[in-house]
Amino acid sequence: DVVMTQSPLSLPVTLGQPASISCRSSQSLVHSDGNTYLNWFQQRPGQSPRRLIYKVSNRDSGVPDRFSGSGSGTDFTLKISGVEAEDVGVYFCMQGTHWPPWTFGQGTKVEIK
Amino acid sequence: QVQLVESGGGMVQPGGSLRLSCVASGFIFSNYDMHWIRQVPGKGLEWVSALWNDGGNENYADSVKGRFTISRDNSKNTLYLQMNSLRAEDTAIYYCAKDSHGSADHWGQGTLVTVSS
Numbered sequence: 001d002v003v004m005t006q007s008p009l010s011l012p013v014t015l016g017q018p019a020s021i022s023c024r025s026s027q028s029l030v031h032s033d034g035n036t037y038l039n040w041f042q043q044r045p046g047q048s049p050r051r052l053i054y055k056v057s058n059r060d061s062g063v064p065d066r067f068s069g070s071g072s073g074t075d076f077t078l079k080i081s082g083v084e085a086e087d088v089g090v091y092f093c094m095q096g097t098h099w100p101p102w103t104f105g106q107g108t109k110v111e112i113k
Numbered sequence: 114q115v116q117l118v119e120s121g122g123g124m125v126q127p128g129g130s131l132r133l134s135c136v137a138s139g140f141i142f143s144n145y146d147m148h149w150i151r152q153v154p155g156k157g158l159e160w161v162s163a164l165w166n167d168g169g170n171e172n173y174a175d176s177v178k179g180r181f182t183i184s185r186d187n188s189k190n191t192l193y194l195q196m197n198s199l200r201a202e203d204t205a206i207y208y209c210a211k212d213s214h215g216s217a218d219h220w221g222q223g224t225l226v227t228v229s230s
Contacts, residue, residue, distance in 0.1 A: 035215070037214075037215040037216065039215075039216040041158075041217075048208060048220040048221065048222055048223055049158065049208075049217075049220050050220070051216060051217060051218050051219075054213075054214045054215070054216055054218070055214055055215070058214070060218065092157070092158060094158070094216060096215040096216045097215075099160075099172075099215075100160070100163065100172040100173070100174070101160045101172075101174050101175075102148075102150075102160040102216070102217075103160070104157055104158040104159070104160075105157075106157055107157055107158075
């Protein structure tokens, strides 16, 4: 199975400041169909996960444009251009290229300093 | 809007069985592959099982293979997970999720399964 490794696991951020989360996979996530199935999810306290980004850099409907995804191959990044209070929660990356199974990163907890 | 509502969780003894249900609305259920994903409260996410939109292909995590069975009734817009021979390590919140672009674009609120004597 593909191992997804996130860093950091804890990210204290000042309101309005940028934040960046890294996700690395144990093998390339480029699918034979040419797509890269790397996704980002947000899980606010007490809520279900919500998808923010699919296929590396595509924002889901309703996701603020302060969230952006980038990367290729085995290295990927989620950036928040200016953290707001509602962004507190845990962020997970997930690969869907080499499935089954889908595999998730350990999660990065974003909190306000 | 898309809604996924799970039910059927609860407390069960080791070796017991439970059947989870997920009722879908707000989209054409029969057009989409569906998944079950679980999460130990406060911990990470683990994909459990998936079923094609027409029920023609099913997949399982190694940790549940041979014990869990996924199924669906497209006439009732409902996804199921039959869980047999439950173990303490199956204790988790179980989410159903709709597949889009190769991942889960919508998740239910989850149902808690606790396996304990």
